[in-house]
Amino acid sequence: MSEINCPHCHGVVSHGAKVCRGCxxxxEYGAPPFLYGVLLILSILFGFKAASFLPEFFGWLTAIVCFVAGAVVLNKFFKDRIKFKRLYRTK
Ligand SMILES: [Zn+2]
Known part of the structure; x- marks a missing residue:
């Protein structure tokens, strides 16, 4: 297990931890969640495009294949991305 430094409190966090113990x-690991949303929309658009010249079933198939392939690419691309999101909550 590697360790990473929190940019907010400079504490050490073990890789895989969901929350910084210091602050x-x-x-967050991997691709930012909004990219999956963008990917989903693009996949559906591709699916619609495919369905305009292929049977509807292939349109959905195209959308699903695009989404899965895109998700794999995103995961690979953002494999080493780690982001600290500090929320200033009042308790
Ligand atoms: Zn911290």
């Missing part, structure tokens, strides 16, 4: 910042 409660949430640790």
């Amino acid at each position: 409660q910042a949430e640790v």
